Amino acid sequence: MTTPAYKRVLLKLSGEALMGDDPYGINRATIERMVADVSEVAKLGVELAIVIGGGNIFRGVAPGAQGMDRATADYMGMLATVMNSLALADAMRQVGITARVMSAIAIEQVVEPYVRPKALQYLEEGKIVIFAAGTGNPFFTTDTAAALRGSEIGAEIVLKATKVDGVYSADPNKDPDATRYATISFDEAISKHLQVMDATAFALCRDQKLPIKVFSIVKPGALKSVVMGEDEGTLVHV
Numbered sequence: 570m571t572t573p574a575y576k577r578v579l580l581k582l583s584g585e586a587l588m589g590d591d592p593y594g595i596n597r598a599t600i601e602r603m604v605a606d607v608s609e610v611a612k613l614g615v616e617l618a619i620v621i622g623g624g625n626i627f628r629g630v631a632p633g634a635q636g637m638d639r640a641t642a643d644y645m646g647m648l649a650t651v652m653n654s655l656a657l658a659d660a661m662r663q664v665g666i667t668a669r670v671m672s673a674i675a676i677e678q679v680v681e682p683y684v685r686p687k688a689l690q691y692l693e694e695g696k697i698v699i700f701a702a703g704t705g706n707p708f709f710t711t712d713t714a715a716a717l718r719g720s721e722i723g724a725e726i727v728l729k730a731t732k733v734d735g736v737y738s739a740d741p742n743k744d745p746d747a748t749r750y751a752t753i754s755f756d757e758a759i760s761k762h763l764q765v766m767d768a769t770a771f772a773l774c775r776d777q778k779l780p781i782k783v784f785s786i787v788k789p790g791a792l793k794s795v796v797m798g799e800d801e802g803t804l805v806h807v
């Protein structure tokens with residue numbers, strides 16, 4: 570009953586969800602609630618690696634970046650994820666959780682660089698690893714970073730914690746008639762152009778046979794429910 574369904578997971582936390590009801594940035598109560606959810610799962614003995622988005626601060630494709638050089642805007646987006654990662658690690662520290670932030674871009678005065686064997690060592694030691702700065706490359710997203718790092722560390726699943734409770738036939742925030750899938754294959758999600766994750770992330774997970782669970786980070790207890798293998802959110806599978 571208390572045995573988790575997974576030993577090692579890659580959790581993708583929505584940057585946008587960090588805003589809570591604020592128009593921008595990091596809402597204190599929201600980050601503390603996310604950390605409480607993560608803490609509950611860590612206590613089950615699940616090895617947790619986290620990628621957090623940057624949508625609450627800056628996206629390379631946001632209207633505010635219009636007219637900018639795309640790669641420059643994307644580097645700004647990656648730096649936004651570093652800020653979120655530091656905030657998350659600090660919020661964890663405050664409740665006694667040991668987390669290590671590793672950045673895909675060199676910024677060594679602030680955070681240690683991503684080195685795969687070191688990340689694996691931290692996970693084996695029971696520390697939470699937070700992968701910052703996405704893939705380190707412009708023209709990608711943190712969803713793709715989650716797929717990439719998840720594959721690299723041998724995670725059993727990517728858990729995409731976002732503002733909606735699964736994958737829908739259309740964006741549920743725009744189409745009230747959208748219906749939720751309990752499960753969907755990678756090929757179907759890609760061919761239907763479902764925008765909940767980008768196609769690069771879906772394709773990488775499909776090729777690596779790494780399933781994805783999309784679920785709501787806003788719903789209390791949903792993360793634990795997913796980790797326990799309960800019926801929650803949408804499973805994207807090969």
Ligand SMILES: Nc1ncnc2c1ncn2[C@@H]1O[C@H](COP(=O)(O)OP(=O)(O)OP(=O)(O)O)[C@@H](O)[C@H]1O
Pocket residue numbers: 582583584585586621622623624625711712730731732733735736737738739740741742763764765766
């Ligand atoms: N078919 C769909 N099913 C579910 N959500 C969808 C779909 N199409 C679009 N969406 C939208 O995708 C959003 C989640 O993806 P998005 O990349 O915007 O957010 P995130 O990953 O949570 O944020 P961040 O990039 O800041 O981490 C949902 O909030 C929803 O509005």
Ligand SMILES: O=c1ccn([C@@H]2O[C@H](COP(=O)(O)O)[C@@H](O)[C@H]2O)c(=O)[nH]1
Pocket residue numbers: 584621622623624627628629630642643644645646647648649650702703704705706707708709710711712713714
């Ligand atoms: O590998 C990556 C990851 C992210 N970016 C840039 O950062 C922002 C924020 O990431 P989200 O996944 O949208 O939360 C993204 O819009 C890109 O501009 C990147 O370039 N490369």
